[in-house]
Amino acid sequence: MTNTIDRRRLLATAVLGGAGIVGATALGSLVPEAAFAADPVDVEPGAVDPNFAEGRITGISGATLFVTGSDTVLHSIRVTDGTSIWKLQPTTFDRIAVGDGLYARGLRLADGTLAADAIWVDIVNVHAHLTNLGRNVMHLDHRGQPIVAHVIPGVTAAVYNGTPAVSDVSLLKVGQHVQVIGAWHPDTNEIDVATVYAAVQ
Amino acid sequence: MLQFIAALQPLVIGAVLIWSARVKLSRRQAAANASRSALAPLIGERRALPAYRVLGVVELAIGILLVLPPALAVEAAAATALAAGFTAYLYYAHTHAPDASCGCMSSRRTPVSWRGFARAGLLVVAGLFATLVPAGWPHAFATNAPAGGGLLLAELALVITLSPELDGEWLLPLRRLRARLTHPLTGGTGVPLLSTVQQLQQSPAYRQVASALTSDVREHWDEGEWRFVSQSARYRGRPAVAVFAAPLDGYQPEAVRVAVLDDATGVTVFASGSAADPPFRAYAGG
Amino acid sequence: MVAISGEVSWFCCGNAWGPCGSAGHGACGTCNSGSLQHAWPNVSAACESITDPSACGLSLTRRACGFKHFTTNRCNGSKVGTTIADCGPNTHLFCGERTCCGSTCGTNRIVDLTPAAYSKIASLSTGLRPCSVDTS
Numbered sequence: 001m002t003n004t005i006d007r008r009r010l011l012a013t014a015v016l017g018g019a020g021i022v023g024a025t026a027l028g029s030l031v032p033e034a035a036f037a038a039d040p041v042d043v044e045p046g047a048v049d050p051n052f053a054e055g056r057i058t059g060i061s062g063a064t065l066f067v068t069g070s071d072t073v074l075h076s077i078r079v080t081d082g083t084s085i086w087k088l089q090p091t092t093f094d095r096i097a098v099g100d101g102l103y104a105r106g107l108r109l110a111d112g113t114l115a116a117d118a119i120w121v122d123i124v125n126v127h128a129h130l131t132n133l134g135r136n137v138m139h140l141d142h143r144g145q146p147i148v149a150h151v152i153p154g155v156t157a158a159v160y161n162g163t164p165a166v167s168d169v170s171l172l173k174v175g176q177h178v179q180v181i182g183a184w185h186p187d188t189n190e191i192d193v194a195t196v197y198a199a200v201q
Numbered sequence: 202m203l204q205f206i207a208a209l210q211p212l213v214i215g216a217v218l219i220w221s222a223r224v225k226l227s228r229r230q231a232a233a234n235a236s237r238s239a240l241a242p243l244i245g246e247r248r249a250l251p252a253y254r255v256l257g258v259v260e261l262a263i264g265i266l267l268v269l270p271p272a273l274a275v276e277a278a279a280a281t282a283l284a285a286g287f288t289a290y291l292y293y294a295h296t297h298a299p300d301a302s303c304g305c306m307s308s309r310r311t312p313v314s315w316r317g318f319a320r321a322g323l324l325v326v327a328g329l330f331a332t333l334v335p336a337g338w339p340h341a342f343a344t345n346a347p348a349g350g351g352l353l354l355a356e357l358a359l360v361i362t363l364s365p366e367l368d369g370e371w372l373l374p375l376r377r378l379r380a381r382l383t384h385p386l387t388g389g390t391g392v393p394l395l396s397t398v399q400q401l402q403q404s405p406a407y408r409q410v411a412s413a414l415t416s417d418v419r420e421h422w423d424e425g426e427w428r429f430v431s432q433s434a435r436y437r438g439r440p441a442v443a444v445f446a447a448p449l450d451g452y453q454p455e456a457v458r459v460a461v462l463d464d465a466t467g468v469t470v471f472a473s474g475s476a477a478d479p480p481f482r483a484y485a486g487g
Numbered sequence: 488m489v490a491i492s493g494e495v496s497w498f499c500c501g502n503a504w505g506p507c508g509s510a511g512h513g514a515c516g517t518c519n520s521g522s523l524q525h526a527w528p529n530v531s532a533a534c535e536s537i538t539d540p541s542a543c544g545l546s547l548t549r550r551a552c553g554f555k556h557f558t559t560n561r562c563n564g565s566k567v568g569t570t571i572a573d574c575g576p577n578t579h580l581f582c583g584e585r586t587c588c589g590s591t592c593g594t595n596r597i598v599d600l601t602p603a604a605y606s607k608i609a610s611l612s613t614g615l616r617p618c619s620v621d622t623s
Binding site: 052053120126 | 519606
Binding site: 232395398402403407408411412414417418 | 536562563564565587588610611612613
């Protein structure tokens with residue numbers, strides 16, 4: 001499944017086709033819950049989770065990211081075809097750069113490497129007050145620190161009062177409290193907005 | 202001229218002190234304000250509220266003395282000392298408890314900023330002026346009421362401008378008006394990816410495979426009336442890919458479909474909506 | 488304790504990168520983004536005065552730092568155990584906000600998880616999920 005167009009055609013046919021599903025009947029006796037059950041990995045509440053890594057990328061070699069955590073612990077994170085990569089939106093490995101911050105969840109291997117299932121690059125979740133609006137820019141006050149949040153047409157979505165996301169962000173009002181999921185511009189106080197959650201009357 | 206300006210300073214300082222005292226002596230908010238301010242790390246949690254209230258009483262007393270004639274240099278000197286001491290407190294708060302609220306002119310949580318310093322500095326200068334050139338405000342108003350009133354309003358406006366706690370009363374409404382007139386957020390059109398993700402996470406199809414998903418969205422694409430979203434999954438211990446199809450036209454979680462394919466072979470191991478689909482009870486707790 | 492329903496989000500702590508750089512180690516002094524921890528709206532009287540869950544009609548039991556809660560993502564049934572390491576979320580700022588999965592909904596923000604904990608039960612990019620919180 002290497003060619004993108006062929007791969008997408010295969011996936012689309014599988015989900016919309018419904019017919020000619022090879023192997024499903026052979027596995028039909030197996031209750032889906034058991035087939036899909038994830039291996040339970042118990043980590044003590046409060047403890048550092050070995051299957052998670054956070055920090056800043058200090059090097060990239062092949063498909064491995066070298067990350068220094070905020071606690072100065074070093075991580076090697078292996079990225080595969082199955083790893084989802086988020087940087088403002090789902091994206092590809094080539095968009096990752098040295099200096100990016102990240103959170104990664106996966107499986108810690110015997111050699112200490114983290115085989116990543118999901119990587120979120122530069123993701124921030126900011127609770128702030130909206131202090132001013134500029135052309136496709138929201139000025140936020142986050143615990144007394146200013147953050148400049150850029151609205152990206154075609155990407156930025158708004159969720160008002162918990163309803164389905166829309167691309168219309170014009171209902172936001174100066175002075176209100178918002179929650180913003182976004183992608184941080186490294187070493188600045190600027191972010192690109194993926195989603196803004198707000199209450200509107 | 203100097204005397205005219207100096208005569209009005211006690212009114213400005215007095216008004217600020219009385220307003221500030223009002224916040225400190227208000228029963229409802231005082232406890233919360235005191236604990237959120239830098240007083241707690243400075244003198245201890247237990248002493249913060251009593252000290253806060255005592256400060257409020259002192260501010261009220263000096264404020265009233267300043268506002269009521271006659272204008273005595275000692276009153277202005279006391280106000281100047283208070284303002285200078287307050288500037289020192291702001292410096293402590295800014296360096297040792299940057300997250301702490303000022304606790305000054307409103308119960309709104311407001312960390313110390315350059316505007317707070319500027320306001321305190323303004324009060325120190327006003328106080329020094331009034332101390333060195335004592336003059337009564339009733340005489341100043343009798344001499345030239347419009348000028349006196351104008352200067353008083355201008356100074357109070359300056360104090361308000363330097364008070365972040367009061368931004369909600371004037372600055373934010375102004376900005377809201379400007380936004381209403383200029384519509385600065387144009388954003389985009391179309392269906393955001395998050396809307397599709399919300400749709401599929403609300404769908405029966407998602408609940409059939411949710412416990413098997415191992416990643417966030419890997420890729421997504423639109424084709425015709427459908428948006429396809431793929432995520433990694435595990436099926437019987439083997440890497441797999443789950444692909445969802447959600448309708449682009451309208452929000453219909455029930456119409457979302459899912460298929461799971463073995464990553465290595467491309468064989469479909471599960472698909473929702475097929476006749477072979479066994480009845481499925483979702484996770485406990487719905 | 489009877490399980491409480493509401494919404495769960497995530498937050499960072501521990502002097503990490505980005506806007507988290509000034510976050511510190513939370514109200515309990517032990518919070519780290521890579522640990523299975525959470526913020527609770529009623530860790531102390533001072534905390535409760537900030538988060539003010541009663542403004543949304545919620546009454547949450549006061550729990551000390553280190554107390555164990557278990558949060559379930561009601562969209563997929565997955566569950567994570569965490570200990571209290573900070574004060575939050577600011578419940579009163581989002582009173583009445585509702586997040587749903589099918590007919591399952593959560594109203595009001597009652598718990599914030601660290602990225603390590605949240606990513607165990609949901610994707611960080613979602614930001615907000617309906618949840619239930621229990622002590623076992």
